Amino acid sequence: MDARPALDRASSGLDDVILSLRGPHPLPAPASAHTILWIISHPDEITSAEVAGYDHVHAASTSWAATATRRFGVPVRPLLQCTDARRFAPSGLPRSADLVFVGTARGIARPSVVEPLRAGRPVRVYGPDWRGYIPGAAIAATHVDNDDLPALYESAGAVLNDHWPAMRREGFVSNRLFDVVAAGGRAISDDVDGIADLFGAAVRTYGQIPELLALTAAPLDAKFCSDAELAEISRRIRAEHSFDARARTLLDDVLTRG
Template sequence: MSKINNDVDILLEKDEKIQSEKKLTNSNKSKIINKIINEDYSNLTIAIKSPHLKGTKHWGELFFSKAIKKSFEKYGFKVIIQEREEWYNKEEFDIALVLRGELNYNPDYSKINIMWNLSHPTFISIEEYEKYDYVFIASKKYADKIKNKAKTNVNALLQCTDPDLFYPEKDENISDEILFVGVTRGIYRTIIKDILKTDHDVTIYGRGWEEFIDEKYVKGYFIPNDRLHKYYSSCKILLNDHWKEMIDEDFPSNRLFDALACGTFVISDKIPSADTLFEGSIVTYEDMDDLNEKINYYLTHEDERVKIAKKGQRIVLENHTFDKRIIEIVSTLKETLSNS
């Protein structure tokens, strides 16, 4: 046999293998699609690909994953949570739901692959978005931008809250007037700089602050997630901020949803959708003087403060829970698959 014929045979063999793998992939995917269309959810397993490390208990993504799991299970889905180290293990699943922040996941094309882009949009290329069957983005502004560029299904899906964990419950042993909960992430966050230039005290829970501020302001490093609602409910003002790219691309933080669900009054840095999404129930500030003025005003106008907070609570509970988000995901899958 000539070398040319031998090379041709090898190429044909490789092509047959590739085509065989494609058929297998398409076959597997077709079975999953049919189960979704027929609402055969009890025979579908969703793997939530969370970026938290195995054994860690303080990562927000872990709590987020648990809330998603609970809401999907109400539909009858089987759900597993896979920490970062388990993303590529041999455990069987049908649908991958990737919580995309800083870390990239390589999809298995024999599955239905869903990305929920929660943060750090500038880390993600159009090519990466296009690896997924569905992309949900926690910003309407950014979803509209990507929808016009990426050749895949793109929809806005904002962050949300779990009302079983976040609800009003004051604790008489907690007396923080102005509260901030969050780690430094290696930077001196602007909202803390601003509050400490005023005459107001602030109570901070989070790691890394001793590098930037007097330790007298730091009351603890961590609040357990099942107690966080008590701290939100018991303070008079909760401070909130965002990374610059999250402001620029209008990604409201999940703390806004959690705090409002507790009936908490929030002052935040200015994010574009604050007025429209929350209908004015998030008070935003421009600079240190504006922050100081608004804190002074709302501390002395309790009725107005409480009224704004209750309005925010109603809006979040009616529109922004995990149960609502799972309905959106399932409805989108069914609609697009049925019409394809």
């Protein structure tokens, strides 16, 4: 695996296949026998020139992939975000009544965190840069190790989630939702096209702040599916939306489509 600055390394031509994960920065197609671009965020910044250089292009949004195919004149196929099914799996932990948020403040007062706290909801925040936006007592830690995330997600009453505006508008569902549900947890998120079909009642969505406050009000159990239904949804996410499942699709690109 290479970080973005290694994109132009001299030995890249020796690689049989290069998969570029397109985040906030452009990734010109490298020299390789097979090149794959997987657009996982910032769809508003993608250009026709960028996608034209790749043999295969995927995007983590079904609706945007169809729109981009028409706009750019090259096939862009949907390939949604996914989860590490070996790491994120239920372990039978008891669920608390607390709401949990994991992530940075992004330099703004994120409503998904700030508004429930203002309403007196029990929110535990894990992440940097929150001082000045929320009470210090709500900051549980400024960092969480990846190994600790599955237990944190499974034991939360619900995990709060939101999306960048462009990703919400274009149907790019956050990878955090896949991780939370795979771990046996529940989530409350801003509404993005496709969430209901993917996660059923394991993830509840809101459009406006009053809806967010209603979803975060106790008792949380009444807002979600039963434990048995949650276990089945979690199993399906781990089976259908794992890294392994995505790797099979990407290998198919190379082995059968050339």
